[in-house]
Amino acid sequence: MKKRGRIVVVGAGPVGLITALGLSQRGVPVTVIESEPALTHDLRAGSFHPPTLEMMQPLGVTQRMLELGIKVPRWQIRDRRDGVIVEWDLGLLADETPYPHRLHLEQHRLTPIALELLRKFPSAEVLFSTSFVAATQAPDGVTATVAGPDGERTIACDYLVGADGGRSAVRKSLGVGFEGFTWPERFLVVSTTCDLKPYGFTENAYIADPDEWVAIFKMPHSGPPGLWRVVFPTDPNVPEEDVLAEPFCRRLVDGFLPERGDYEMPYRSCYKVHQRVAGRFRIGRIVLAGDAAHVNNPLGALGLNSGIHDAVNLYPKLAGVWAGEADASLLDVYERQRRQVTVEFIQEQSVRNKRLLEERDPKIRKERLEEVRRIAADPVAAKKFLMASSMIASVRRAAEIA
Ligand SMILES: Cc1cc2nc3c(=O)[nH]c(=O)nc-3n(C[C@H](O)[C@H](O)[C@H](O)COP(=O)(O)OP(=O)(O)OC[C@H]3O[C@@H](n4cnc5c(N)ncnc54)[C@H](O)[C@@H]3O)c2cc1C
Structure with a gap:
């Protein structure tokens, strides 16, 4: 042998x-x-x-x-104008995983x-x-x-x-x-010292908007207080160096906050998806x-x-x-x-x-956000949603395939 x-x-x-x-x-x-x-x-x-x-x-x-x-036990889906649509609590998964976060x-x-x-x-x-x-x-x-x-x-x-x-x-x-395909827009990732918690954001949040959606992830960086990482779509026709320039990024970050913040943006990057x-x-x-x-x-x-x-x-x-x-x-x-x-x-x-x-059609947009609200209000549907979005369902599905 x-x-x-x-x-x-x-x-x-x-x-x-x-x-x-x-x-x-x-x-x-x-x-x-x-x-x-x-x-x-x-x-x-x-x-x-x-x-x-x-x-x-x-x-x-x-x-x-x-x-x-x-640890991030709760995360939000928001609308830029209407605020929090749903705040999900991963505690609902406590009987499914030792890590309900x-x-x-x-x-x-x-x-x-x-x-x-x-x-x-x-x-x-x-x-x-x-x-x-x-x-x-x-x-x-x-x-x-x-x-x-x-x-x-x-x-x-x-x-x-x-x-x-x-x-x-x-x-x-x-x-x-x-x-597959490549999305036309590039994603801009800005890491900022601006603390988003006092504005009501959870450490992970997604903000719907027809013109400029936002995704938020608080990262530990080198230890407390950490950095808030904020992701935006950007126009592929704007040159990358302009997108990464500080005034451009500051305009985007200020744009979804209720007031102009005093913060630094130590990391900025831009990539195709x-x-x-x-x-x-x-x-x-x-x-x-x-x-x-x-x-x-x-x-x-x-x-x-x-x-x-x-x-x-x-x-x-x-x-x-x-x-x-x-x-x-x-x-x-x-x-x-x-x-x-x-x-x-x-x-x-x-x-x-x-x-x-990113949905632009106001009617479809309203319907989809209403649907999310309905799911969150029904404990059985909410758990099913969290099982899927936390990837528990897909791992179990894979295990069933022979
Ligand atoms: C900005 C950004 C944000 C993201 N955020 C998330 C997120 O929040 N959550 C999430 O789940 N995923 C996220 N992703 C996706 C995630 O980063 C990737 O899925 C992940 O890096 C994949 O890991 P990998 O080990 O397969 O590949 P990679 O991390 O790309 O590692 C591949 C390695 O192979 C090496 N390599 C390449 N070619 C060769 C070669 N010819 N010979 C030898 N070595 C080679 C490379 O140098 C590299 O070290 C994000 C991606 C990006 C770009």
Whole structure:
């Protein structure tokens, strides 16, 4: 019998590191390759749903996150003119999850936790400044070509996981399509010292408006008092440098507050948003996870969470197949479970969330917000809504798919 080899994970983002950590815990030797010289530090995801916290608990990650993050037990849907439409209480989920709250923690503070835990395994290696270039597959393994500080070389492995983000070189090398669309507007993210709590905002809030919706996430930053991260849509015809200029951002932040605030805006970023799903999540011995497999808009905080759900679905299956304890067709179950839920729930829900906030037709807008109010007023419907928006329903749905 062939001696078992390593599993290569491409990408030391949250999805790659959680996959590698899970595989390591199951006794699989892993090599993570990351093109950047160190973990990336950009302002991206930061709102974790209850099932994601449950999934990372056995890996030792959640405990560390809880020490650093902000628990968010309540969140609001608002209208810019009419104020609070609904304030949801995640306490309604207390009999469904040990974590009946969201947890806000910057993505770049999760990755060092996962890396530190991964480094405790002598069988795990992480190669920074090393990029995936190409891969060939044979019936018994994969040969990956990587480019590192000393030039190109090959790494032989049993399986390869592409967790290399939305522009995934692994996905492209497989020739797998990434169907979907790109929203015309860019999203502007402004982090401000302006405390929104005295104005009645919960640490997570979505404000509907036909011209300029707003999404709010309070982040811990380097500790109390933290920073309020505020997301706006922006006109794609306005140059990016103008959008990021301080007077422009200040006008937007002041625009939804009842008074002009005295605050700083230490971080500002602007990005394009896509809704796309890879045609396949598995080709032979190569598997895609996280943004490499699917991307969506951040309204509802479904992107990174669903990437971690991929990782945690994948690593036990992959470890079983690698060890010869399970048939390789188990990887098709991974693809079916995660791809179906991505299409049916993550894509659908994130698009619906955006449509609710931006609806321009006054009649449809009124009807939709009235519907939200009706749901919140009915305890059974409200719980169903929270089960879906907190991703508990989609994780349970995935588990039912054979
Ligand atoms: C502004 C913004 C806000 C967001 N907010 C939220 C939110 O609130 N909640 C939420 O759930 N999601 C959110 N998302 C989405 C979330 O950030 C992504 O879903 C998440 O980063 C995906 O993680 P990942 O590990 O799959 O990919 P990434 O984080 O992109 O990591 C991929 C890694 O692979 C590396 N890499 C790329 N190419 C190669 C290569 N050829 N070789 C080796 N390494 C390579 C990259 O350097 C990177 O480190 C947001 C996204 C953005 C842009």
